[in-house]
Amino acid sequence: MPQQPPVRSTPARASRPDASMSLLTNVMDHSLDDGYAEAAARKQAEGAGGMPKTLRAKLGLAAGLVLAALVVTVGAAQARIAAPVVAKEREDLIDRIDRETEAADKLESTVDELRDDVSARQREALRESGGGDQAELVGILAGAVEVHGPGIKLVVDDAKEASTGGDSDPRETSGFSDTGRVRDRDLQRVVNGLWASGAEAVSINGQRLTALSAIRAAGDAILVDNKPLVPPYTVLAVGDGKNLSTRFQDSADGLYLHALQENFGIRTAISVEDDVRLPAAPSVIVRTAQPRTEKGTS
Known part of the structure; x- marks a missing residue:
């Protein structure tokens, strides 16, 4: 019986490592x-x-x-x-x-x-x-000259979380206190309380107050003699420092300021100073008064 020639097996070809990515390879090659x-x-x-x-x-x-x-x-x-x-x-x-x-x-x-x-x-x-001798006193009381002496320093500031009050018009509302902000009428009461407690001269943020000074609101700003102020509001008052501080804090206006602090978070600080200096008012204009003339003179 004739012997069959041995069948030679073809060695397996090694597959390409990127055979599974044939489509991507084709795109890259072509x-x-x-x-x-x-x-x-x-x-x-x-x-x-x-x-x-x-x-x-x-x-x-x-x-x-x-x-x-x-x-x-x-x-x-x-x-x-x-x-x-x-x-x-x-x-x-x-x-x-x-x-x-x-x-x-x-x-x-x-x-x-x-x-x-x-x-x-x-x-x-x-x-x-x-x-x-009264000329100097008149100048001091009228705010026409610079003054210095013992007194108090009162700092009034908005609450830490004060809001702007939205779009409300402060001239049509009761003020800013319910929003944690100091309003113009708050400063008015502070100043009037200091005058009533014996202050001889008062200034706010370096703005000297006179008998003709006006504290009012314009939008969200507080104006003193038409000049906008920026909080904190530093009020300086010349007078008998310790007695002035005590009288003010015991007055109705001092208690009002304390109520603002307790109810609305208004921040206040008062201290007795040995010497405070207040500038003269920018301009003191007499609108109505006339100089006195002697009899028989025009």
Whole structure:
């Protein structure tokens, strides 16, 4: 019986490690579709791709390049010409601002000098008119001169969690206290209480109060003589410090301020000071009073 030749087994080929990603591999290997490749080859065979072949097309391309270069050159030249003009205008504007600022500073200095001169003339007129020793007292009480002496320092501030009160108009409501904010009438009561307790001069945030001073609200701001104040409100009062503090805290206005602190979180702090300094009022204008004339004189 003839012997069968041995059957040779073909060794197994090793599988590719990325065989499971055949679709992704095919996309990576053939990123350009065959149709695009055929179209590119056809255009190249027909001479449609690359640089223009005819003289007319070459001249058109050259003209386009020249025009583009001309536009870029003209733009750059205009920018270069305009740059010094813009820089000069900027320098002129800065110089003008500096001049106007210097002029405003000089005017402000002149106003301060004239105000001091008017105050000095007012004091001199009081002395010459027979005021004598009372002239200085009148100036102090009227707020026309700077004062200093023992007194108290009272700081009134909004509550820590004070709200703005929404869109309500404070002129149409009872005030800010229910929102944790100090209102104008709160400061009015504080100032009136200090006057009633024996204060000889009072200021709020450096604003000297006189008999003509007004404390009012405008929107969410508190104005003193039409100047807006920013909390905390520091009230300085000249007087018998310890007695002034005691009288104020025991008065109805002092108890009112304490109630604001307890019920609405208004923050207050009062201290007795050995020496407090209050500036003069910005302007003291007499609107109605007339100087007294002797009999037989006009």
